Amino acid sequence: MINVGVLGATGAVGQRFVQLLADHPWFNLHTLTASERSAGKKYGSIVNWRLDAPFPDSIGETVVTPTTVESVKDCDLVFSALPAEIATPLEAGIAEAGVAVCSNARSHRMDPDVPLVVPEVNPDHLGLIDLQRDRGRDGFIVTNPNCSTIVLVMALAPLRSFAFTDVRVATMQAISGGGFSGVSAMDIYDNVIPYIGSEEEKMETETRKIMGRFTGSEIEDAPFGVSASCHRVPVIDGHTLAVWMDVGAPVSEVKKAYANFKSPFSNLPLQPAKPVEIFDQPDRPQPRLDRNRGRGMTVSVGRIREGLRFIALGHNTIRGAAGASVLNAELIYSKKYL
Amino acid sequence: MINVGVLGATGAVGQRFVQLLADHPWFNLHTLTASERSAGKKYGSIVNWRLDAPFPDSIGETVVTPTTVESVKDCDLVFSALPAEIATPLEAGIAEAGVAVCSNARSHRMDPDVPLVVPEVNPDHLGLIDLQRDRGRDGFIVTNPNCSTIVLVMALAPLRSFAFTDVRVATMQAISGGGFSGVSAMDIYDNVIPYIGSEEEKMETETRKIMGRFTGSEIEDAPFGVSASCHRVPVIDGHTLAVWMDVGAPVSEVKKAYANFKSPFSNLPLQPAKPVEIFDQPDRPQPRLDRNRGRGMTVSVGRIREGLRFIALGHNTIRGAAGASVLNAELIYSKKYL
Amino acid sequence: MINVGVLGATGAVGQRFVQLLADHPWFNLHTLTASERSAGKKYGSIVNWRLDAPFPDSIGETVVTPTTVESVKDCDLVFSALPAEIATPLEAGIAEAGVAVCSNARSHRMDPDVPLVVPEVNPDHLGLIDLQRDRGRDGFIVTNPNCSTIVLVMALAPLRSFAFTDVRVATMQAISGGGFSGVSAMDIYDNVIPYIGSEEEKMETETRKIMGRFTGSEIEDAPFGVSASCHRVPVIDGHTLAVWMDVGAPVSEVKKAYANFKSPFSNLPLQPAKPVEIFDQPDRPQPRLDRNRGRGMTVSVGRIREGLRFIALGHNTIRGAAGASVLNAELIYSKKYL
Amino acid sequence: MINVGVLGATGAVGQRFVQLLADHPWFNLHTLTASERSAGKKYGSIVNWRLDAPFPDSIGETVVTPTTVESVKDCDLVFSALPAEIATPLEAGIAEAGVAVCSNARSHRMDPDVPLVVPEVNPDHLGLIDLQRDRGRDGFIVTNPNCSTIVLVMALAPLRSFAFTDVRVATMQAISGGGFSGVSAMDIYDNVIPYIGSEEEKMETETRKIMGRFTGSEIEDAPFGVSASCHRVPVIDGHTLAVWMDVGAPVSEVKKAYANFKSPFSNLPLQPAKPVEIFDQPDRPQPRLDRNRGRGMTVSVGRIREGLRFIALGHNTIRGAAGASVLNAELIYSKKYL
Numbered sequence A, B, C, D: 001m002i003n004v005g006v007l008g009a010t011g012a013v014g015q016r017f018v019q020l021l022a023d024h025p026w027f028n029l030h031t032l033t034a035s036e037r038s039a040g041k042k043y044g045s046i047v048n049w050r051l052d053a054p055f056p057d058s059i060g061e062t063v064v065t066p067t068t069v070e071s072v073k074d075c076d077l078v079f080s081a082l083p084a085e086i087a088t089p090l091e092a093g094i095a096e097a098g099v100a101v102c103s104n105a106r107s108h109r110m111d112p113d114v115p116l117v118v119p120e121v122n123p124d125h126l127g128l129i130d131l132q133r134d135r136g137r138d139g140f141i142v143t144n145p146n147c148s149t150i151v152l153v154m155a156l157a158p159l160r161s162f163a164f165t166d167v168r169v170a171t172m173q174a175i176s177g178g179g180f181s182g183v184s185a186m187d188i189y190d191n192v193i194p195y196i197g198s199e200e201e202k203m204e205t206e207t208r209k210i211m212g213r214f215t216g217s218e219i220e221d222a223p224f225g226v227s228a229s230c231h232r233v234p235v236i237d238g239h240t241l242a243v244w245m246d247v248g249a250p251v252s253e254v255k256k257a258y259a260n261f262k263s264p265f266s267n268l269p270l271q272p273a274k275p276v277e278i279f280d281q282p283d284r285p286q287p288r289l290d291r292n293r294g295r296g297m298t299v300s301v302g303r304i305r306e307g308l309r310f311i312a313l314g315h316n317t318i319r320g321a322a323g324a325s326v327l328n329a330e331l332i333y334s335k336k337y338l
Helices: A014-021 A085-096 A123-136 A147-162 A201-208 A251-260 A318-334 B012-021 B084-096 B124-133 B145-162 B199-211 B251-260 B318-334 C014-020 C085-094 C123-134 C145-161 C199-212 C251-260 C318-334 D014-021 D084-096 D123-134 D149-162 D199-210 D251-260 D318-334
Strands: A001-008 A027-034 A077-080 A098-101 A140-143 A165-173 A226-232 A239-246 A275-279 A298-303 A309-314 B001-009 B027-034 B076-080 B102-103 B140-143 B165-173 B226-232 B239-246 B276-278 B299-305 B309-314 C001-009 C029-033 C077-080 C100-103 C140-143 C165-173 C226-232 C239-246 C276-278 C299-305 C310-312 D001-006 D027-034 D075-078 D102-103 D140-143 D165-173 D226-232 D239-244 D277-278 D299-305 D308-315
Touching: A001 A085, A014 A027, A014 A318, A027 A318, A077 A085, A077 A318, A085 A098, A085 A140, A085 B102, A098 A318, A123 A140, A123 A318, A140 A318, A147 A165, A147 A201, A147 A226, A147 A239, A147 A251, A147 A275, A147 A298, A147 A309, A147 A318, A165 A201, A165 B165, A201 A226, A201 A318, A226 B239, A226 B309, A226 B318, A239 B226, A251 A298, A309 B226, B001 B012, B012 B027, B012 B318, B027 B318, B076 B084, B084 B102, B084 B140, B102 B318, B124 B140, B124 B318, B140 B318, B145 B165, B145 B199, B145 B226, B145 B239, B145 B251, B145 B276, B145 B299, B145 B309, B145 B318, B145 D084, B165 B199, B251 B276, B251 B299, B299 C029, C001 C014, C001 C085, C014 C029, C014 C318, C029 C318, C077 C085, C077 C318, C085 C100, C085 C140, C100 C318, C123 C140, C123 C318, C140 C318, C140 D123, C145 C165, C145 C199, C145 C226, C145 C239, C145 C276, C145 C299, C145 C310, C145 C318, C165 C199, C165 D165, C199 C226, C226 D239, C226 D308, C239 D226, C251 C299, C310 D226, D001 D014, D014 D027, D014 D318, D027 D318, D075 D084, D075 D318, D084 D102, D084 D140, D102 D318, D123 D140, D123 D277, D123 D318, D140 D318, D149 D165, D149 D199, D149 D226, D149 D239, D149 D251, D149 D277, D149 D299, D149 D308, D149 D318, D199 D308, D251 D277, D251 D299
Parallel strands: A001 A027, A001 A077, A077 A098, A098 A140, A165 A226, A275 A298, B001 B027, B001 B076, B076 B102, B102 B140, B165 B226, B276 B299, C001 C029, C001 C077, C077 C100, C100 C140, C165 C226, C276 C299, D001 D027, D001 D075, D075 D102, D102 D140, D165 D226, D277 D299
Antiparallel strands: A165 A239, A239 A309, A298 A309, B165 B239, B239 B309, B299 B309, C165 C239, C239 C310, C299 C310, D165 D239, D239 D308, D299 D308
C-alpha cells in the first residue's frame, strides 16, 4: 500500500474522495488537508458530513493538516479537491516536491504536458508524465476532466471508429456540481438555470484534448467540433446529456459499437463491470435511478436514435470528480509511474 | 359579446381556460362541460381548483353540462381541452353542427384543411377555414400547437428572413404539461425523464406546418428540418428550450431581427406587449422568474450566441395551451370569421 | 402622500417592500438604500430582481443611497428590511432623527416601549409610541413579528375569548424565509431541516407579547405558554403550522369564532377582504395553492378538529414580512401618528 | 433455509421486499405474486424497477404467479405488500391454509388476536399467535405497523419507564409512502399537503396497541393518549416526526434512557447495530442524510429538549414497511413459531 492524501477534504468533492479511499485496497489514506481554521483538529470533529453514504469511522480520528506542500511530503500521491485559484500554484509546488498529484481542479487540465485522462478513453496520454519529468519535476500532475465533459467522452469513446463530426450537447446538470453551498435553493427550486459559468468552454476544449492523439511529444486535438449548451436543473446528483452528432453510420452500427465497448483494463479496484451501459427502454437512463450504477462509475447511454441522437448520464461527483481521480491514480499505480 | 364554452373544463388546461375567460371583454363564458359524473352540478362544487390564481367566483354557479355536441349548440365558439381520443370525433361533430372550435387537442392539428395557428407567426393560415366550409362544414376547427412547439416557433418566427436550416432543440419541460395527475412525484422528483411520448414527433411536424407557406389551397411545409430531444424536469410551469440552428448570419444580425419583431396585431385582448422578449443577462430566461411575463403569453429568448445557439422559454399551460387557443379565438373574432 | 423609504432594498424582503410600495395610494416610494457598493447607482441596474411578480419599472431609475440616517432624512417613514446586526443601532438613530420606522428586523421587537403589532390583533399596542416620545424620541419604531409568529397570532386572535392554554406548534417553513441565499439547495432538496436558529424562541416570546395586554404603560405578556418546534421544508413561499391548544370549547364553537372574526379596520389599502380564511376541505390549506390569497395577506386556517388541532398557513415574505410592515404603516398613518 | 414469497411484488413496498430478500441468509425467495396480467411472465421482464438500489439479477428469472392462496402453498411464510382491500380476505385464507403471513397491510393490524409487532418494542405480543392457532388456523398472521407509527413507537420505547402521557406528534412524511403513483408531482411539488387519509387514526390506535400489555389472552392498550397531525412534504424517503409528550423527567434522564436502549436480540440478520441513534447536533436528524442509517432500519432521534420535545426519523419503506415485516419474520423464525 502507498500513502495518499486528500487536499481539501471537507468539501463536496473532498468528502467523496474520503468515502472512496477509506477502505481502498491499494491506497492508505494518510493525510487530510483543510483550511487553517480546521488544521490540528480531528477530521470527524470538523467535517460536516453531508453524503448519504455513511461516514467512514476509520478516518474520524485523523488529524487534519493545513493545505500546504509541507503537509503532504509523506504521501506518495495526493488527490486534489481544491478550488482552482488555490490549486494552480499548490499542485505545481507539490509536483516539484516529488509527489504525484491526481487533480480534479481545472487549473492544469489544459497544460500541454499534463495528461487529461479517462482510463477507458485515453490511457496512453499518461505518456505526458515523462515530459513533465524531462523538465525537472520529481513528481507530476495528472488531471481528470470536468464533470460534464467526462460523461460526454465516455459516451463518445465507443464511437471513435466512425470519424464523427459536429457534436452538439445540451446538459441538464445536478446541483451538487456547484458544491455544498454553490447553488442556493431559491435559485434552482422549481427552476432551470440555463447557464453555468465556463462550463461550455470546458466541455468544448477538454473533449477535444481527451479524444486527441498523443504523438509522443504532444496532444493533437481531435478534429471534430463540440458545441455545448449547459443548464442546471433541480437534481441532486447525476448529469444528463442530450447529444447530437453526425456519425455517418446507421443506428444499428452505433448500437453494435456500444455493445462491443470494453475497458482496456480489468484490474483497477474502482473500475465498474461496464464502463458504459446501454438502455433499450424508451425513458432511460434517469439520474435518480441510474446514477449509482457501477458504484457511480458507469456512464449510462440510452435513446440511441436517428440523428444521431442519444442520452448519456453519469454521476457527477463520483465518475465526474472524485471517482475519476481515484481511477486515474489506480491506473498510474498499476502502470508503475509511482 | 359572443357565447363561448369550454370542453373539459375541470382538468389542468380546462381550468386555465376558465381563468382566462372568466372576465374576457369579448367572450361570455356560457358553457362548461365535463364528464357525465359531474354534469348537472355547479362548477364551483365539482372542480378541484389547483391553479395558484384565485378561483373566479363569477363562474362558480354555472351548471356543468356533459361533453356532447348537444351541450354546446348555444355557443358561437368552444374551446377544447379534451384528450385526443375524445376530441377527434367530438370536435368534428361540433364543427359540423355549426360551432367554431378552437382546440388545444392534437387530434386535428395535422389535418390538411385545419389551420394550426399562432397569431404572431402564421395568421394567414386561417384562410384554410374556407376550405373546411367548402366541404360543407357549417362551423370549423382551428388548432394551436403542442406546448413545446409553440415556444419554438415563436422563437423562430423573428428569424424567418435568414432561411435557416437544421434546427435542433433540446427541451426541459415542466410537469404541468402532463396534466394534474400525469406525472407522479416519485418519477420526477430529484430526476430527469429523458422522454415524453410523441413529443419529439409533434415538434418536428407541427413546426414545419406552422412555418410553412399557405398557397391558397394548402400548406407547404417549411423547408428546414427539425430534430428534437424532449425531457421532463422538476419544474411546475414553463418549458425551457436549448436551440441550435444554422442561420448564416452573425449574432448581431440575429439580435437585430429579434429586436425588430412585432406582433402584426395590436387589438387582441390577451396578446402581450412583447410577443418575444430578449434577455442580455447571461443566466436568463429562467422558468420560475420569466414564465409569467406578459401574463404568461410572452416567449422569452436569451443567451443568443455563436452556433447559432439560444435559450427560449414560455409558459406551457398559458402560451402553450389555453392562452394560445384564446388568442386564436380573438384573432378569428377580430377577422370576422364567426 | 407621504415620502417613504426602504432600508436594504435589494434583498428578498427588500424587493417585496418595493413591489408592495411601487404603486401605493398613500406612500410615495422616495428612497431606496443598499450597501455602499450599490450607492449612487440606479436601482434597476443593481437589483437582481428575483420575485416572480414583474419588476415595477416606475422605480428602476431611482438612485440608490447608502444605508445611513442621513440618507432617509427626507422621508416621513422608512421600512427596514435590514439584518438585525445593522438594524439595531441604525433604526434607533433614525427614530431619534425624527423619522418613523416600520421594521421587519428582530432588533427592537422585544424592547418594552416598542410596539410589536399586527393590525388585526393588537392595534392598541401602538399606544407605546407615546412612551417612546416621552423619553425624547422625535420619531419612533414599530415592529412586526417574525414570519412564523405572525401566522400563529392571526390564527389565535379569533379564539381569544376562550382563554386557551398550552399552545404547541410545529412549523413547516419555506426556504424564502432564509433570504435569497440563506438556504443552499444541497441542504434542503429532498430533505427536512428540523431546526431554524432562534425561531422557536421568537415564536414563544413574540406571541405572548402580541397577545398581551397594554396597560397604558407597558405590555403584560399573555398568560398562556407556547412551545414551538420549527422545521424547514422544500417549499418556496408559505409557512404551514400544525397547532395544538387546550381551548375548553367544542370544535363547533371554535369554527363559529373563526367565522365571526373581522378586521377592526376597513380602510387600509393592503388589508385583505378576509384576514383569516377558513377551509372545510380535508386537505387545505396548502402553501402553493393558498399562500397568495388576499394578495398574500390572508392567513388560511383548516382542519379544525378535536384536540384542539388545526392547520394555519400564511405567505412568509408578504404577510410574514414586508406586507406586515406596510400594513402597520397604513395603520399608523390612518391613526395620525405621523 | 425456508421458502418465502412476496404478495404484490411489483409495487413500491413489494420491490423493497425483493431487495431485502434476494440474498437473505435464512429465507429463500421462492414465490413472487402480482396481478393476473403479469402472471406467467418473468419478474425481470415485468417489474418496472424504480429503487435506486440495483435490481437483484438473481431474481429476474423467477416466473411470477397470480396473487392467490394456491400460488403460495409451497411457501413456509409470505410477506404481504398488498393493498388492504385485497389483503383482508387473502391473508386470512393463506393463514387458514397453513402458511405464515407477515403483512404490511393495515387489514388485520387491529384484530384482537393478531400481533402488531416491532421486535425491539413488543416481541412478547407474538404470543397472540397461539390464540390464532387455538381457533383453528394452521398458519397465522403477524403484522407490522403503519410507516409513521413505527417511527413513533421506536422513539417512545426507550422512555417506557417514565409513564408518559399526552403524546402529540406532527409528521412530515415522504412521498414514497403513497406508493410509486400515489402522489402526483403537481400536488406535492413546492407544497405541503396537510392531510393523509386515515393516517392520524392509525398512529393513534396502533401506537397504543403496540405499547400495550399482553395479558396472555389479549392486549390491553397503553394508557397514554396520542394526538397526531399528519402532513406530506416533498421528500422522497424518510418520515420526520416532531413529538411532544409529558414525561415527568428532566432532559438529562431522557437522554440517559435513550443511551441505554438496546435491542433484546442480537442474532437477527436485518436488525441494525443501533435500533435508535441519538444526535446531539442541533439540526439533525434529516431525512436525506439519516434515513439510510443501519441499512434503513435505524430510527434517528435528535433535538431532545425541554417540553419534552424531540425529532424522530425513520425510513418509511424500509423500517416503516418491508424491513419491518422482514425483521418480524426473522424474529418469528428465530423463536421457532414456524
